Amino acid sequence: MLLVVVACLAGGAYVWHLDRIVRVKFEGKRWAIPARVFARPLELYVGAPLTAAQFSAELGRLGYRREKHPDKPGGYSRYKGRFILRTRPFRFWDSDAPSRHLELRFDASGVTALQDADTGKGMPVVRMEPPQIGSIYPAHHEDRILVKRQDLPPLLVQTLLTVEDREFYNHHGVSPKAILRALWTDLRAGEVVQGGSTLTQQLVKNFYLSDERTFTRKLREAIMALLLESHYGKDAILEAYANEIYLGQDGERAIHGFGLASLFYFSRPLRELDLPRIALLVGMIRGPSYYDPLRHPDRARERRNLVLKLLVEQGVVTAREARSAAARPLGISKRRGRTAATYRAFLDVVRRQLHRDYDEQDLNSEGLRIFTTLDPWVQAQAEKALAERLDALEKGRRLPTGKLEGAVVVASADGGELQAVVGGRHSRYAGFNRALDTQRSVGSLIKPVVYLTALSRPSRYTLLTPIDDSPIEIRDRRGNIWAPENFDKRSHGMVPLHQALAHSYNQATVRLGMTLGFDAIIDALHRLGLKQDVKPYPSLLLGAVPLSPLSVAQIYQTLATGGFQAPLRAIREVTDASGEPLSHYPLEVKAAVNPAATYLLDTVLQEVVRSGTGRSLSRWLAPELALAGKTGTTDDLRDSWFAGFTGDRVAVVWVGRDDNEPAGLTGGAGALQVWGDMMQRIGHLAPLVLPVPETIETVWIDPQNGMKADDQCPGAVRVPFIRGSAPDTLSPCVRREDGGFDFFRSFDE
Amino acid sequence: MRHRILTVAVLSLLGGCSMMSARTPAPVEEANVGKPLPPAKPAPAGAEEDTGVEVYAYGAPPVSAIPGPPPVEQATAPRRTTTNRAVETLMEEAEHYRLSADYVAAAASLERALRIEPRNPVLWNRLARIRLEQGQYSRASSLAAKSNALAGNDQELKRNNSEIIARARNAGAGSGRLR
Known part of the structure; x- marks a missing residue:
């Protein structure tokens, strides 16, 4: 009896210990958020020295979608030198830029028209959002862009729950049904092969625990999942999950969270993802490297289409929607992963400049936004x-x-x-x-x-x-x-x-x-x-x-x-x-x-x-x-x-x-x-016109002897001098003329 | 709350009983905490000094017992039209911010305009004026000198720049004496 009491007391202490861990980390700063580094924003105005090709490249960097009739931010249409686009809103350091519906025209000289596409009214100047060129992340190389619960697209949430945890809104952190099913599988296999984990358990595993697969760890995971659910609401847990989840690798950089994964794979923000892309992203959770859409496109497609099938079974989408989505390409951006490597040399300069004013830890953990002077067009031409x-x-x-x-x-x-x-x-x-x-x-x-x-x-x-x-x-x-x-x-x-x-x-x-x-x-x-x-x-x-x-x-x-x-x-x-x-x-x-x-x-x-x-x-x-x-x-x-x-x-x-x-x-x-x-x-180079300082005078010089000449002297050239330093002596070519005093010439001097 | 107490109580029992069969739990690995940060300065020693890049952190105008010079009146500020509507708009925007004493936003608009027309002397003059009104005298003076160098035959603009330089010198000397 005493033994049981001691054991239960010890168990209680252990749970309190876990409870503390759960709360401290969840309520503290959950992640070190790397600084995001941006290129210069493109300024659009009539006369801007910009070609249609350059503008098109910029839209590509920003992940704008080419559509027939752009009706959401981040979409554009193009017919030769004419663009219609809806810009994304962006918070600049000095002001907020709203989303705009724009029409732009280009010819070889640059931008020839810039107007509001709804009213036709000319616009003097529009600042586009700047493309991101890199991030400054800490030693563990986890990169992520935080997304709030309310910014998770409803379709993404429905897809996630359908695939990973249908009972999410009904359980208390663990789903006994799922556990029993997993246990049965594991017992038959003699080892842990199936998780049966709820989203909450998955979050606990990723967020708090190591990767080992033992029954003790499994138990600890279950306890912590229950504790997490007892303290926090479903939405807070879902938000943490959406930001924690590992979704791939970009060299040494680990891609975490749906926010960054969306930009990384599709070059567009999460809210602009369509059904096939959402299905792919959610499908990849099971094995981001196994289902890597770039290295294993067939597996990725199969997985995505399986997710689409599940969505139909659960009535989230119609069979028709799923069919059309399944027929689509994977939609991976060609620019995938480029940002990390492309601007390395420039980012070196940025990093060194920042280190004079900021601690490394602030740079790689506070989610700073760094606006740089890089011009991606110039950079690409130089490379x-x-x-x-x-x-x-x-x-x-x-x-x-x-x-x-x-x-x-x-x-x-x-x-x-x-x-x-x-x-x-x-x-x-x-x-x-x-x-x-x-x-x-x-x-x-x-x-x-x-x-x-x-x-x-x-x-x-x-x-x-x-x-x-x-x-x-x-x-x-x-x-x-x-x-x-x-x-x-x-x-x-x-x-x-x-x-x-x-x-x-x-x-x-x-x-x-x-x-x-x-x-x-x-x-x-x-x-x-x-x-x-x-x-x-x-x-x-x-x-x-x-x-x-x-x-x-x-x-x-x-x-x-x-x-x-x-x-x-x-x-x-x-x-x-x-x-x-x-x-x-x-x-x-x-x-x-x-x-x-x-x-x-x-x-x-x-x-x-x-x-x-x-x-x-x-x-x-x-x-x-x-x-x-x-x-x-x-x-x-x-x-x-x-x-x-x-x-x-x-x-x-x-x-x-x-x-x-x-x-x-x-x-x-x-x-x-x-x-x-x-x-x-x-291209579009500005000719070099040197502003002439006031102390400079230009004097005719006879190149034969370096003496002062005038415009009548054969071969005379105009040479700039700092005032008072020009030669005084007249070249014989000036005097060679009719000998008389020439007023006009002396005025000329 | 009741749910929470219940959960914890149930878990305590569960935990206690599981303890008997489980091995000592391994310490919880808090992923990604306490790992060493990358070296702050990957460059070889001395390289940083050689980059030629300088940084001036933006600060509030220096606090001084003597208030900065009063804003230069609109009438005395040279106006020269630019053929570029974007620049014109940004100049108007800057003037609007300046009149409401939002110098940071005013300077930001002028810097945008200067990226479009880097050799427009009026823009340099206006930026000089903003810095003067912010009490950043040495910046004001340099910017006005730059405007002068680009001003060509615009005597009115040059006079205005000279005035900024003179005011900056006087004000700078004044605050210098105080210190």
């Missing part, structure tokens, strides 16, 4: 250009196959928003992120910094100042002699400053740099945005300084905007799970370097593309765009660089080998080709 050009270069130049690697960074020029980051040739695979983590000598990409330093001293240097491009020897402290050569192994004598840069002459640059002094050049580098220390060695003048493509992009961003630096950033806003703003990373600019000197330099960088080392860009892009850029090549052709800018974008490409062996490519032969191909693919 394609890099992959295809490197293939073509290896084939065309008989280089060893598969050895070349590369990296690309693209940012908006004035805002410094990163639009694309490509970390390697095979951007879909995990690996070394060369855009951030590779540090390679930049070669001649450094030269603009040397020339900017010179042009910032207008009393001494103008674009026409003769620079001596003859052999030069520099002796270091240990007595070693450094004698740089030009790429063509020739010296060019006295050349005007702009030509020395446009043709990337080494000897002229080293001589100029030695005169300017290392301190001034390193100071300019830092003001242009470089964060790391640079050693004052002569070889710095020819770019023996290892930098990442991202660091180079910052330097060229400053050059691209007349000296106004906008710190490169990947994030615009962070909100909490409910959409309340937590932080905003505002547009920042600062005047970093002399704008007039930068203007002069930029005209030379245009000359580089027009007639210098970057002229092969004309193979890809129209000369009228007046783009600016600089090639970079290092010793033995180990690194091939090109950095340049259009009127609204700055981009840097590096090509080389991971083992630092010679790649066999100059900047012009390698990286420039990737850059040109990429920009051509991106």
Whole structure:
């Protein structure tokens, strides 16, 4: 008797112990919710530089359904360049965007009409919801998007109950009938083969318990299921189940809950799922990998159709509805699983930026929403250009196959928003992120910094100042002699400053740099945005300084905007799970370097593309765009660089080998080709029009002697100078005329 | 409630009796709790400094005993039409927010407009004005300088930018003295 009392007391204590576990976890924060990372939202307006193909791709990323007559959010119809769509509502960090019924028209130039499809009234600007590009999840790699009970589609709930637990609303957590049936099966088999579990038991098993199949665990599961039901309502349990359930694997990421599974498999939110998709999703619960619709489509289809049959038997749907659903394809999105891998390199930047302001734990557990600057279109073109050009270069130049690697960074020029980051040739695979983590000598990409330093001293240097491009020897402290050569192994004598840069002459640059002094050049580098220390060695003048493509992009961003630096950033806003703003990373600019000197330099960088080392860009892009850029090549052709800018974008490409062996490519032969191909693919490029600073004047110059000329002089060219630095001496060509004093000409000056 | 007590009581008995035949229960494994988090900084040391990416967390305007300068009157703010209706609408929206002192929303609209027309000097000027009214003087000054660099021959706009820069300097110096 005493023994029984002690045993029952111990049992009671055990149940209380379980009761505590049940309540603490269910009432606490049930799951660590990963942060969701979004690309930029697409802005629609008349004149937007967007093609129908681009818009169609965006709708694909957002999982919009193409229908005859879109009548629900997330649907669209298209006839050539005309789209009718119903946008989904979205909570932006600064305002709520309602669902809209829109009509859009496109031609080759972009959006030509944007109006309310009901009223026909023109709409000035509409912000689409942003596509999700990734999540930041914790070490156990469970990813999920929480769904509330009231947001579970009724058909999904009916299907779930029909398949998994018909008595759900009637039992107290366990179903004795089901248990007896399972027990009978198990006894006959001599081991646990059948669950007979209610939804509540399944939830307990997934949520609280391990996967082992013993009778004790089974019993514990039953007790906890009863306890759970005694504390909480059916709807709370159903909601927890819908969010806990495991539904597949995406590499190392585990897909949990119907909310995420719907986006993962079908690229659309749960509320937009139709009967066949719901049947498939519920059918997969039994074995997400066994019924994986991508790897085992036949099994998945069979399972889905079995679910449809059950639904008919239970009177949830009609036989006709089920027949038509069973005839449908599985409806799996082609984009399945792409987000996790595609934007890896960009997400690296996002993650690093976030780590300065947020704890890892907040990032992977609080369900933060992170709005980034990524432009998926630009990203896709950058990836394609890099992959295809490197293939073509290896084939065309008989280089060893598969050895070349590369990296690309693209940012908006004035805002410094990163639009694309490509970390390697095979951007879909995990690996070394060369855009951030590779540090390679930049070669001649450094030269603009040397020339900017010179042009910032207008009393001494103008674009026409003769620079001596003859052999030069520099002796270091240990007595070693450094004698740089030009790429063509020739010296060019006295050349005007702009030509020395446009043709990337080494000897002229080293001589100029030695005169300017290392301190001034390193100071300019830092003001242009470089964060790391640079050693004052002569070889710095020819770019023996290892930098990442991202660091180079910052330097060229400053050059691209007349000296106004906008710190490169990947994030615009962070909100909490409910959409309340937590932080905003505002547009920042600062005047970093002399704008007039930068203007002069930029005209030379245009000359580089027009007639210098970057002229092969004309193979890809129209000369009228007046783009600016600089090639970079290092010793033995180990690194091939090109950095340049259009009127609204700055981009840097590096090509080389991971083992630092010679790649066999100059900047012009390698990286420039990737850059040109990429920009051509991106399309709708803004021509580069340099705003002329007030302190700049343009003067006619006689190219024969570099003296002041006028528009009457044969061959005279207009050259910009910082005010007061233009030559005073008149070229003989001005005086050669009738000798009289010419009023008009002097007015002209 | 009665149901709950009953359940617990029944379960206690059940639990007690099952204890006799069951092995000691294994500790409950609370899935996914207490596992180590991934390393916070997967990058090699020093790489983060080299990314060239800078972050400025958004904060409330600095608290200062001296109130910021009064809002620049509409009349003195240059108006220049843009040919783009989207930009025009976003500018109007920003002005609406500004007048109701919702500077965060005003700046957000202007930033959207600037993504569409990044070289429109009026937009940079308006953003500078918002920052000035928020008391973010150094930002205001830089943005006005950027507007100036793009303003070409628009003397009125340049005068307005100079005014913003001067106000920002004075106000910035004022709050600097206080500290």
